[in-house]
Amino acid sequence: MSIIVQTLYEVQSTKALLLTVIVLAGAILHRLLVPPKVNDGGVKHISALKTLYWTFKSSPSRLDLCNKVDIPALQETGIVRSWLWGRWMYKINNADYARQLYLKTSVYQKIELHNLIPYVFRAVAAGGNLMTENGDRFKAHRSIVGASFRRTWPASTFRTHLGKLENMIRRNGRGLDVLNACRRATLDVLGQIIMGTDFGGLDNVDGELLEICWDVVDAGIEPLYLVFPILDKYPVGKRARSFANLKKFHAFIEQTIAIKRAELAASEKLGDIERNNADLLTLMIEAHEQTKIHGAFDENGKQLPTMTSEELRNNTIIFFVAGHDATAYSLSHLIAELARHPDKQQQARELVIGVLGDTSDAYPTDEQLNKLAGLDMFIKESMRKNSTVSDVRRQLTEPVSLGPYTLPKGAWVMVDLWALQNNPIYYPNPDKYIPERFQEPFSKDDGADLTANANVPFTWTPFSEGSRKCIGHKFAMLTQRIVLALLVHRFTWTLPDDSPFATKPLTTTSGLISPIDLKVNFVPRHAR
Numbered sequence: 101m102s103i104i105v106q107t108l109y110e111v112q113s114t115k116a117l118l119l120t121v122i123v124l125a126g127a128i129l130h131r132l133l134v135p136p137k138v139n140d141g142g143v144k145h146i147s148a149l150k151t152l153y154w155t156f157k158s159s160p161s162r163l164d165l166c167n168k169v170d171i172p173a174l175q176e177t178g179i180v181r182s183w184l185w186g187r188w189m190y191k192i193n194n195a196d197y198a199r200q201l202y203l204k205t206s207v208y209q210k211i212e213l214h215n216l217i218p219y220v221f222r223a224v225a226a227g228g229n230l231m232t233e234n235g236d237r238f239k240a241h242r243s244i245v246g247a248s249f250r251r252t253w254p255a256s257t258f259r260t261h262l263g264k265l266e267n268m269i270r271r272n273g274r275g276l277d278v279l280n281a282c283r284r285a286t287l288d289v290l291g292q293i294i295m296g297t298d299f300g301g302l303d304n305v306d307g308e309l310l311e312i313c314w315d316v317v318d319a320g321i322e323p324l325y326l327v328f329p330i331l332d333k334y335p336v337g338k339r340a341r342s343f344a345n346l347k348k349f350h351a352f353i354e355q356t357i358a359i360k361r362a363e364l365a366a367s368e369k370l371g372d373i374e375r376n377n378a379d380l381l382t383l384m385i386e387a388h389e390q391t392k393i394h395g396a397f398d399e400n401g402k403q404l405p406t407m408t409s410e411e412l413r414n415n416t417i418i419f420f421v422a423g424h425d426a427t428a429y430s431l432s433h434l435i436a437e438l439a440r441h442p443d444k445q446q447q448a449r450e451l452v453i454g455v456l457g458d459t460s461d462a463y464p465t466d467e468q469l470n471k472l473a474g475l476d477m478f479i480k481e482s483m484r485k486n487s488t489v490s491d492v493r494r495q496l497t498e499p500v501s502l503g504p505y506t507l508p509k510g511a512w513v514m515v516d517l518w519a520l521q522n523n524p525i526y527y528p529n530p531d532k533y534i535p536e537r538f539q540e541p542f543s544k545d546d547g548a549d550l551t552a553n554a555n556v557p558f559t560w561t562p563f564s565e566g567s568r569k570c571i572g573h574k575f576a577m578l579t580q581r582i583v584l585a586l587l588v589h590r591f592t593w594t595l596p597d598d599s600p601f602a603t604k605p606l607t608t609t610s611g612l613i614s615p616i617d618l619k620v621n622f623v624p625r626h627a628r
């Protein structure tokens with residue numbers, strides 16, 4: 101008898117379990133397949149399964165996702181509803197719609213992650229900061245952070261690090277792991293200009309500081325936690341170690357701030373000459389001290405809130421989070437494009453030799469660096485084709501009309517930078533690498549392959565646009581220009597015979613887009 105009861109009980113529990121699994125799976129599938137009903141005038145949607153398939157396909161490529169899913173869906177109307185990391189949101193690739201998102205900042209607001217999900221890694225890492233605040237708090241941050249960016253950087257800023265990069269490539273040039281080299285170079289350069297710290301990346305010493313910084317930067321974009329943010333409430337194992345590293349990084353930055361604050365207090369106000377050699381943190385502390393004495397005001401004279409010391413620390417972290425990998429990945433895409441296009445590589449080289457000459461140790465003066473502005477077309481075309489930041493997201497504070505559609509208050513809207521900059525309406529033959537699209541002065545008669553649209557506003561926005569445009573964009577362009585100048589001057593490079601990049605770049609598919617497994621053969625041009 102008891103055996104019969106037990107068997108019945110087991111059958112019932114198995115059934116209950118099965119039913120629960122079926123219901124859960126059904127709920128997930130329903131969420132994936134059927135977007136929530138919204139009265140938006142009939143914006144079409146992209147099937148989430150399609151997006152998921154192209155995202156996690158065996159050889160992933162943002163180019164494939166863009167060409168097979170985003171562009172075909174967007175081409176007719178410039179706007180679709182799309183599923184991304186657990187949410188449905190509006191995606192746009194129309195320059196006029198993008199203009200509205202970039203310029204109407206009070207309606208298209210930044211998503212305040214630190215208020216929305218305060219326990220997730222990224223929110224704990226950088227709390228309230230320039231990148232995620234809106235309104236008066238944003239203005240308060242921008243007035244202090246902006247003060248530290250109102251400057252230029254002399255060519256000498258990069259000299260030591262570029263010397264080390266050259267040595268590293270000379271030693272390991274065959275099959276060089278490009279991404280790793282670029283990450284080391286940008287970490288060292290940024291460490292110096294942000295806080296005067298040498299992270300030792302190019303010395304090939306994986307010291308504690310480098311490991312902590314990379315862990316903090318990487319942990320913020322771990323896919324598992326983007327889809328299931330709740331997991332960050334109870335971190336275990338590797339994730340708990342990342343939170344511990346974050347604590348150490350916070351402590352290191354706070355200690356550096358205290359030292360710099362004391363140094364500033366002991367010295368006179370910075371002179372103009374020192375300003376160009378000072379690090380960003382010193383300049384931020386100086387501006388912060390000034391606002392504590394005199395207050396901060398917006399363009400209409402309205403008093404702004406004072407930034408706290410914790411927010412000063414958060415902004416220092418955000419420079420690493422926002423600037424380090426974005427620059428490293430953009431440089432890696434550029435190196436890949438020029439490996440695939442040896443004629444363009446040679447064109448860039450001739451330009452550099454024309455300005456610097458061809459002695460083995462030539463290094464640009466500030467004047468020569470300005471004359472190398474012609475290199476920017478190679479950089480801009482690579483950033484168009486391979487936008488490192490895949491999209492720019494906002495949340496609506498009120499309903500908006502875009503063409504025939506009305507998007508509801510609270511909706512998330514994003515400019516799909518890939519689909520915008522690879523939109524064949526703006527850039528014919530978007531898959532082709534044609535730096536001349538960005539050669540000034542622009543001409544309307546460049547032939548069918550080229551386009552004059554590079555000078556049409558809001559079609560090239562890898563740094564976003566408007567008042568929320570990347571605050572580091574000038575520095576990022578300068579870094580790419582001087583690294584490119586050094587590379588084409590000192591080396592030639594090609595893809596190994598079996599490289600997948602010869603036909604199509606393998607890349608991650610959303611967030612920050614990085615090449616995957618990009619190896620390049622560098623050959624020195626000068627004997628030592």
Ligand code: HEM
Pocket residue numbers: 230231232242418419422423424426427430488489492493562563564567568569570571572573575576
């Ligand atoms: C090639 C390199 C870079 C790319 C492609 C890039 C791209 C971007 C983009 C697209 C945004 C706008 C995000 C949005 O509106 O949602 C942004 C914002 C930002 N970037 Fe960059 N960035 C780069 C380098 C840097 C560097 C070197 C720094 C700092 C040293 C930096 C610091 C920031 C900050 C603080 C913001 C927030 C600005 C604000 O909201 O006012 N970025 N970046």
